[in-house]
Structure formats: C-alpha cells, structure tokens
Amino acid sequence: xxxxLTHVLDRxxxxxxxxxxxxxxxxxxxxxxxxxxxxxxxxxxxxxxxxGAMGGxxxxxxxxxxxxxxxxxxxxxxxxxxxxxxxxxxTIAAARPTNLDIVVLDxxxxxxxxxxxxxxxxxxxxxxxxAAMGFADSRTVTTDDELAQxxxxxxxxxxxxxxxxxxxxxxxxxxxxxxxxxxxxxxxxRAHLGLTPG
Amino acid sequence: MERTAEPDWPAExxxxxxxxxxxxxxxxxxxxxxxxxxxCIADADMLTTVLTTEEEGIAIAAGAWLGGTRxxxxxxxxxxxxxxxxxxxxxxxxxxxxxxxxxxGEWAEFNPWQNPMGQATxxxxxxxxxxxxxxxxxxxxxxxVDQATxxxxxxxxxxxxxxGQRLLGxxxx
Numbered sequence: 001x002x003x004x005l006t007h008v009l010d011r012x013x014x015x016x017x018x019x020x021x022x023x024x025x026x027x028x029x030x031x032x033x034x035x036x037x038x039x040x041x042x043x044x045x046x047x048x049x050x051x052g053a054m055g056g057x058x059x060x061x062x063x064x065x066x067x068x069x070x071x072x073x074x075x076x077x078x079x080x081x082x083x084x085x086x087x088x089x090x091t092i093a094a095a096r097p098t099n100l101d102i103v104v105l106d107x108x109x110x111x112x113x114x115x116x117x118x119x120x121x122x123x124x125x126x127x128x129x130x131a132a133m134g135f136a137d138s139r140t141v142t143t144d145d146e147l148a149q150x151x152x153x154x155x156x157x158x159x160x161x162x163x164x165x166x167x168x169x170x171x172x173x174x175x176x177x178x179x180x181x182x183x184x185x186x187x188x189x190r191a192h193l194g195l196t197p198g
Numbered sequence: 199m200e201r202t203a204e205p206d207w208p209a210e211x212x213x214x215x216x217x218x219x220x221x222x223x224x225x226x227x228x229x230x231x232x233x234x235x236x237x238c239i240a241d242a243d244m245l246t247t248v249l250t251t252e253e254e255g256i257a258i259a260a261g262a263w264l265g266g267t268r269x270x271x272x273x274x275x276x277x278x279x280x281x282x283x284x285x286x287x288x289x290x291x292x293x294x295x296x297x298x299x300x301x302x303g304e305w306a307e308f309n310p311w312q313n314p315m316g317q318a319t320x321x322x323x324x325x326x327x328x329x330x331x332x333x334x335x336x337x338x339x340x341x342x343v344d345q346a347t348x349x350x351x352x353x354x355x356x357x358x359x360x361x362g363q364r365l366l367g368x369x370x371x
Contacts, residue, residue: 067266
C-alpha cells in the first residue's frame with residue numbers, strides 16, 4: 001500500500017537542481033526512475049545510464065572515480081538500488097575516493113514495480129549507514145533549503161566519498177528514456193573523455 | 199617424481215598484468231591468489247580494491263573501463279555465483295572483463311560445501327555469456343592469462359580464466 005506523501009521534494013526538480021551547474025561532472029545513474037530523471041533533465045555525453053545490473057551504480061562510480069581522479073563523479077540512484085549494495089558502500093568507504101558523490105533518491109518504495117515499501121520505509125537510515133562506514137559527508141535532505149545547502153557544499157573539495165539521501169515524494173513521473181544500447185552509451189561516454197571506442 | 203622447472207606463476211601473472219597495462223585489481227581474497235594479491239598491492243603503479251562480495255568487482259571494472267583504466271578481478275569459484283546478474287553489465291555493454299578464478303570443489307576437496315558452486319562455475323559463466331578458459335598447469339596459467347589480456351582489453355571480450363584446484367594443491371587442515 002502506498003504510504004502518505006509525507007516528503008516534499010520532487011524527484012525531477014531535485015535532479016534538475018543537482019545537475020544545473022554540473023560542469024565537467026561525470027554522471028552514473030541507477031536503473032529505473034533515477035535513469036529517467038537524469039535523462040529528463042537533458043541527455044549528455046558524460047552520462048552513463050544503467051538499465052540493469054541492480055546494485056552496481058555506486059560501484060561503477062567508484063571504478064570511474066579511481067580512473068579519472070581529476071573529474072568529479074556523481075552517482076544518482078534509488079533507495080532500492082543502493083540497498084542491494086550495502087556492502088558496496090563499505091568497499092567505497094574503504095577505497096576512500098575523494099571525487100565520488102552518491103545521491104540516493106529515496107522515496108522509501110520500489111517505484112518501478114508497484115510501490116512496495118522498501119527498507120528505508122521500514123526504518124533503515126542509509127545516511128547513518130554511510131556515516132558509520134566513514135563517508136566524509138553523509139546527510140539526509142528533506143527540504144529545498146537543505147538541497148540548496150547540499151549543492152553549495154558539494155562544490156568544496158572532499159577528503160573522501162560523500163553520500164546524500166534525498167527524501168522525495170513517492171510518485172512515478174512519466175518515463176524519459178535514454179538509449180538502452182549500452183555499447184552506444186559506453187562509446188559516447190569514452191569519446192567524451194577522449195578515449196577510443198571499445 | 200622429477201618435474202621440469204615450473205614457472206612461479208603468481209609472479210609471472212603480475213608481470214603479465216604490468217605488460218598489459220592493467221592498472222587496477224580488485225579481489226575477494228583466496229588462498230590461491232595470495233601471492234598475486236600481495237604483488238599487486240606492493241606495486242606502486244597498481245591500485246587494488248578489496249571487495250565485500252565479488253560482483254562489486256564486476257561493476258568497478260566496468261566503471262574503470264569507462265574512465266580508460268584496465269581492471270582485473272581475482273576471486274574463488276564460490277564467488278562466481280555472486281556475480282551472475284552483475285555480469286549483465288560487461289556482457290551487454292561489451293566492456294572488457296578479465297576475471298581469474300581459483301577453483302574449489304574439483305580436486306582433493308575436503309569441504310563438501312565447496313562442491314556445488316565449484317562444479318557449477320563453468321556452466322554458470324557460460325550461461326551468462328562469459329568466455330571460459332581453463333588452465334591446470336603453471337605454464338598454462340601464465341600463457342592463458344597472457345593471451346586473455348589481449349582478448350579482453352583489445353578484443354572487448356568477457357573472459358574468465360579458471361585456475362585448476364589440482365595446480366593450487368590440497369588445502370591443509
């Protein structure tokens with residue numbers, strides 16, 4: 001059963017704010033709505049959209065952050081996707097990249113599959129998990145002001161990975177679908193970085 | 199029995215990685231990989247990442263490739279079962295993948311719990327679309343991994359090299 005819409009942040013508006021001044025940030029998206037949200041803001045050669053590999057988004061971000069230490073890497077994913085990779089948060093915390101930001105769009109539900117309540121809707125606090133693991137910054141964002149503060153704070157250098165949980169309204173927006181051709185998106189992304197196809 | 203000198207395969211694999219410009223190695227530790235892991239950690243030109251579960255290494259390797267870095271993954275056969283859905287990523291994105299899998303459950307195995315996954319390893323990898331190569335001697339391991347670096351990083355293939363338990367020796371209890 002869908003819970004009351006207690007959260008005020010709209011997922012599309014929040015993602016638009018996160019990406020408004022993205023500069024040369026490299027973006028990785030988790031399957032489902034986060035992929036649609038990022039695409040809805042505007043397709044970009046420096047976006048890598050996942051359509052599967054659930055639990056992999058933040059770790060793709062880790063590999064990318066280690067390969068490109070001069071670029072900021074932003075992973076935008078959902079609560080269900082990140083919950084599948086709690087161990088991955090430990091791996092990221094231990095690896096301690098200073099250029100990796102993870103944003104979890106947390107509607108406390110599995111929105112793609114019928115709005116079943118997820119663990120974050122049952123009391124699991126992902127920001128507290130990340131804090132316990134040693135993320136350099138970990139916070140939960142529930143208001144527009146807190147979102148503005150997050151975006152301002154993210155422009156400062158970091159000593160380690162950072163994670164923000166954005167509490168968003170549990171509602172599905174119209175799908176905005178990027179290419180599902182993973183090879184095309186890969187080659188486009190690598191070309192953006194000056195790498196050869198392959 | 200008298201044997202001709204076998205290569206120090208972990209040391210040679212480290213050299214293979216260096217020549218192939220593998221700059222990142224992730225692993226869930228296994229006794230069979232100990233010497234290679236130690237050499238990679240000691241190599242100032244290589245970044246190493248310890249994983250909580252093997253599928254993390256598959257996603258990390260894909261991200262590394264997006265950024266232009268060659269990454270390899272070391273695991274035991276029991277870890278292959280953890281990787282299956284995550285292997286969708288390199289298979290569907292045609293991202294180079296090189297995983298070295300030390301085998302359990304196939305030769306003088308004392309622990310029966312290792313047998314189901316050990317004996318399902320090759321079939322599981324093939325089922326998800328990974329090319330499986332196998333090596334049972336020290337020389338074979340080196341030559342197989344050496345050419346697999348070309349197949350993976352130049353040929354965009356997803357390769358698992360299974361290192362036979364017979365080569366690794368019987369675990370001492």
